[in-house]
Amino acid sequence: MTVLSTCKSVTLAAVLLASTAAFASAKDVTISVWSGGSGPNDNYRVDAIEIAAGLLEHEAAVRGEELNITVQKTPYSGWEEFKQALTLAAEAKKAPNIVATGHEDIGPWAQAGLIVPVEDYIDLDSWPISDIYPNLMEISSFNGAVYGIPQDAESRPFFFWKPHMKAIGYSDADIEALPAKVESGEYSLKNVLEDAKKMQDAGLVQAGYGFYPRTNNGPDYWQFYTSFGGVMEEEGKLVFDKAAMARTYQYFVDLVAAGVTKKNHIGMPGDQWWAEVASGKAGIWHGGTWHYARLVNQEGLKDFFGNVQFTLIPAGEGGKANTLTHPLTYLLMAGHDEETTQIAADLVKIASEPRINALHAIKSAHLGISEAETKVDLYAADRWASEATARLLPHANAMPNNADFGKYWTIMWKNFEASWTGAKTVDAAVNDAEAELKSTLGDAIIIR
Amino acid sequence: MRTSRTLGLVMIAPAAIMILLFYLMPVILTGVFSMTNMSTATGISGGAFQVTQGAVNRLRTEMPEIADAISEPRFVIDEAGIAAVEAAGLASAIAAELRTEHLGEVHASRREAERMIKALKERPSTRQTKQISDFFNRSVINTRFESREALMEGLKKLGVTLTPEQQEAMARATYTGWVWTTDNFRVIGNSPDMAQVFVNTAFYVAVTLLLFNVGYALFLAVTTHYMPATTASIFRAIWLLPRITPVVIYVLMWKWLTWDSGFISMFMGQFGHPPKNYLLDSAYNAWFFVILINGFIGASMGMLVFSSAIKAIPEAQFHASEVDGASRWQQIRYIILPQLRWPILFVTCYQTLSLLASFNEILLSTRGGPGRATEVWSLAAYHTALQNYTGNLEYGLGAAMALVLVVIGVILSLIYLRVFRYDTLISKPLIED
Numbered sequence: 001m002t003v004l005s006t007c008k009s010v011t012l013a014a015v016l017l018a019s020t021a022a023f024a025s026a027k028d029v030t031i032s033v034w035s036g037g038s039g040p041n042d043n044y045r046v047d048a049i050e051i052a053a054g055l056l057e058h059e060a061a062v063r064g065e066e067l068n069i070t071v072q073k074t075p076y077s078g079w080e081e082f083k084q085a086l087t088l089a090a091e092a093k094k095a096p097n098i099v100a101t102g103h104e105d106i107g108p109w110a111q112a113g114l115i116v117p118v119e120d121y122i123d124l125d126s127w128p129i130s131d132i133y134p135n136l137m138e139i140s141s142f143n144g145a146v147y148g149i150p151q152d153a154e155s156r157p158f159f160f161w162k163p164h165m166k167a168i169g170y171s172d173a174d175i176e177a178l179p180a181k182v183e184s185g186e187y188s189l190k191n192v193l194e195d196a197k198k199m200q201d202a203g204l205v206q207a208g209y210g211f212y213p214r215t216n217n218g219p220d221y222w223q224f225y226t227s228f229g230g231v232m233e234e235e236g237k238l239v240f241d242k243a244a245m246a247r248t249y250q251y252f253v254d255l256v257a258a259g260v261t262k263k264n265h266i267g268m269p270g271d272q273w274w275a276e277v278a279s280g281k282a283g284i285w286h287g288g289t290w291h292y293a294r295l296v297n298q299e300g301l302k303d304f305f306g307n308v309q310f311t312l313i314p315a316g317e318g319g320k321a322n323t324l325t326h327p328l329t330y331l332l333m334a335g336h337d338e339e340t341t342q343i344a345a346d347l348v349k350i351a352s353e354p355r356i357n358a359l360h361a362i363k364s365a366h367l368g369i370s371e372a373e374t375k376v377d378l379y380a381a382d383r384w385a386s387e388a389t390a391r392l393l394p395h396a397n398a399m400p401n402n403a404d405f406g407k408y409w410t411i412m413w414k415n416f417e418a419s420w421t422g423a424k425t426v427d428a429a430v431n432d433a434e435a436e437l438k439s440t441l442g443d444a445i446i447i448r
Numbered sequence: 449m450r451t452s453r454t455l456g457l458v459m460i461a462p463a464a465i466m467i468l469l470f471y472l473m474p475v476i477l478t479g480v481f482s483m484t485n486m487s488t489a490t491g492i493s494g495g496a497f498q499v500t501q502g503a504v505n506r507l508r509t510e511m512p513e514i515a516d517a518i519s520e521p522r523f524v525i526d527e528a529g530i531a532a533v534e535a536a537g538l539a540s541a542i543a544a545e546l547r548t549e550h551l552g553e554v555h556a557s558r559r560e561a562e563r564m565i566k567a568l569k570e571r572p573s574t575r576q577t578k579q580i581s582d583f584f585n586r587s588v589i590n591t592r593f594e595s596r597e598a599l600m601e602g603l604k605k606l607g608v609t610l611t612p613e614q615q616e617a618m619a620r621a622t623y624t625g626w627v628w629t630t631d632n633f634r635v636i637g638n639s640p641d642m643a644q645v646f647v648n649t650a651f652y653v654a655v656t657l658l659l660f661n662v663g664y665a666l667f668l669a670v671t672t673h674y675m676p677a678t679t680a681s682i683f684r685a686i687w688l689l690p691r692i693t694p695v696v697i698y699v700l701m702w703k704w705l706t707w708d709s710g711f712i713s714m715f716m717g718q719f720g721h722p723p724k725n726y727l728l729d730s731a732y733n734a735w736f737f738v739i740l741i742n743g744f745i746g747a748s749m750g751m752l753v754f755s756s757a758i759k760a761i762p763e764a765q766f767h768a769s770e771v772d773g774a775s776r777w778q779q780i781r782y783i784i785l786p787q788l789r790w791p792i793l794f795v796t797c798y799q800t801l802s803l804l805a806s807f808n809e810i811l812l813s814t815r816g817g818p819g820r821a822t823e824v825w826s827l828a829a830y831h832t833a834l835q836n837y838t839g840n841l842e843y844g845l846g847a848a849m850a851l852v853l854v855v856i857g858v859i860l861s862l863i864y865l866r867v868f869r870y871d872t873l874i875s876k877p878l879i880e881d
Contacts, residue, residue, distance in 0.1 A: 207722065417820060435638070440635060
């Protein structure tokens with residue numbers, strides 16, 4: 001080895017050493033975040049974490065530390081695939097750090113130890129957590145511990161296509177007054193069926209398009225159970241109200257019998273449904289506040305307010321008008337080291353700040369999670385967010401956080417679908433549901 | 449002799465290991481899973497012990513006093529806790545202030561205790577606050593214990609002493625993981641839905657098998673046998689297309705055909721029929737298409753097997769029969785069919801098992817709908833154990849359903865072997881005796 005090359009090697013070694021010394025204090029962290037049910041308007045469910053990471057890096061820099069956070073984002077558009085992937089990943093100890101999912105997953109996932117309570121990492125009295133609506137925090141809790149931080153709120157309205165309503169005799173004033181009439185119970189699900197029939201008879205919409213419900217299983221269908229006087233949970237115990245469930249099932253059988261809803265509606269292609277409700281092919285339908293974003297952004301319904309009226313879910317026999325809020329929550333997954341989970345928790349906390357959360361709320365037409373958020377310009381200037389918040393949110397209830405609720409839901413839906421399509425009579429469906437609930441849940445459910 | 453035997457074992461070892469790993473283990477594991485109540489909520493890898501409100505409610509009937517004693521959270525600022533704070537290496541001012549200002553305080557919730565801790569002059573970080581509050585926790589409610597011993601230790605510290613029977617009941621009520629049970633089979637036996645799915649499966653397998661996988665395959669094989677060679681190959685190639693097309697694309701083409709805006713709707717629209725979803729219009733429609741979709745794929749295999757079996761029949765037999773004046777039908781009846789017994793047995797047996805276990809075409813086309821009308825056993829097992837909207841994956845019940853399928857498959861195979869007299873098929877020809 002010549003002197004020159006020795007010199008080169010020494011210099012190189014010195015440079016290498018110096019560089020490691022300079023970055024010795026740097027900390028590189030990778031945080032993975034998954035979200036379920038995230039369509040093209042819901043990108044801020046995962047993007048908010050990335051924005052938060054930028055802020056946290058700045059905070060660290062101010063303290064004189066170097067923190068590099070890489071956020072790996074995995075949004076899933078559906079629910080089935082997402083829950084399957086997440087559950088199996090978690091069982092295989094490959095869970096992401098943060099997950100945005102429906103609050104009803106907290107029960108089973110907490111029991112299985114897949115998630116850790118967020119309150120172990122976040123001071124709930126600190127801002128912005130202290131500002132979040134208390135009922136949303138309640139929905140994110142299980143067994144007395146706060147497991148999640150609400151990521152959004154929403155509620156699920158009924159929609160009426162205004163031109164068709166006018167064509168069957170409603171005046172502008174009538175349509176304006178509809179939300180109040182629904183709220184008071186004056187306009188009920190019975191009227192929905194009648195008006196849908198009128199629209200079809202008048203040739204405004206095709207047969208089966210008068211009332212055009214959701215095309216697959218979803219929390220929405222619990223609203224009808226509530227409309228007919230059903231209760232999902234009482235004092236920590238699930239409740240199956242046979243009479244209310246029978247009335248719910250019967251309503252959809254009646255809709256089919258009247259020809260205003262298709263017998264084979266469930267399972268139809270989703271894209272087709274969206275295009276149809278956006279273009280006045282359907283008379284009355286129901287959905288969520290976020291439908292506004294899709295109808296306006298993707299489906300080309302420019303004049304939403306000129307064409308669509310929205311109300312609570314009308315009351316049925318024995319119940320009252322209602323809506324359901326199904327907040328997604330940020331959850332911290334178990335199986336990571338404390339320090340990384342702490343950073344994940346800090347990111348969730350920052351992402352919950354009004355300005356960042358408002359990006360999601362407005363882009364996806366969900367509702368805000370705190371009072372302060374409604375005062376962010378972006379939010380306050382949005383007609384949909386403010387009207388929907390005022391009209392719907394005060395009447396919203398939620399599905400229970402109960403480890404057994406998924407079982408109840410699966411059984412309830414299976415029989416709902418069977419009676420709707422005529423595979424079973426309503427009585428048989430309710431009795432089958434009762435029998436299966438008894439055998440699978442036993443004492444964990446009250447049957448009345 | 450011994451070496452060759454050892455050599456034989458060595459030679460077969462890789463295959464034997466593969467069979468063990470990929471054939472036997474899944475069945476054994478399915479059997480093990482089926483005897484548990486494993487689900488999303490219980491987890492797979494085992495559980496912990498957590499005194500939840502639900503667990504307390506369950507214990508109320510058996511041991512009301514103990515249930516009451518452990519039902520409330522309680523955070524006591526005592527000397528033991530302060531000593532622990534000191535030992536944890538936190539700022540000494542924290543322990544000092546706790547001792548002078550807060551000794552003896554009792555807080556009824558974790559949050560209340562932590563608010564007090566956060567108000568200390570030397571304010572600890574969030575994680576330290578959690579750590580400190582843990583030192584003063586004098587309750588077990590909502591605490592997650594990783595083992596039974598830890599739970600009993602925790603209870604002992606609270607002054608709750610339990611008899612062995614009570615310990616057993618306590619462990620049972622607070623355990624979050626899965627337990628051994630035969631309930632899955634009871635649920636399968638008692639559920640009217642399961643019975644319906646069972647009937648669906650029997651219908652689907654029998655009809656697809658008879659009409660297509662064996663019936664139509666036989667028809668294709670025999671008709672192509674009487675065609676000129678080139679025409680026959682073209683026909684066979686066409687019937688292979690469904691088999692070689694990727695299943696997702698193949699089913700998508702069927703969907704295009706049957707959707708509201710699909711080909712059939714457009715065609716029928718010419719005659720004034722409003723568009724409708726022909727695939728999901730009614731249970732009959734769904735079955736019609738499900739059987740066609742599967743049958744078109746399934747027919748090709750039988751066709752190939754039967755064709756080559758017919759090819760193997762010495763041509764002289766056909767010539768001789770023609771000399772005797774036999775019609776085509778008589779040739780089929782007396783020459784072809786008798787010599788196809790073994791291939792028919794094979795195809796029937798193989799296709800029964802594959803139809804029983806396959807569900808991908810149904811999943812992709814109807815998803816078991818409308819209203820679970822086309823939900824077959826294997827699809828129901830998949831939905832139960834691995835994929836449903838609520839995310840409530842019941843691994844135990846799903847495995848039990850899969851096990852039922854295994855048992856049915858074995859039983860059917862035995863019946864087929866009996867019916868087709870497998871023993872005579874494989875017995876040595878008499879002439880060589």
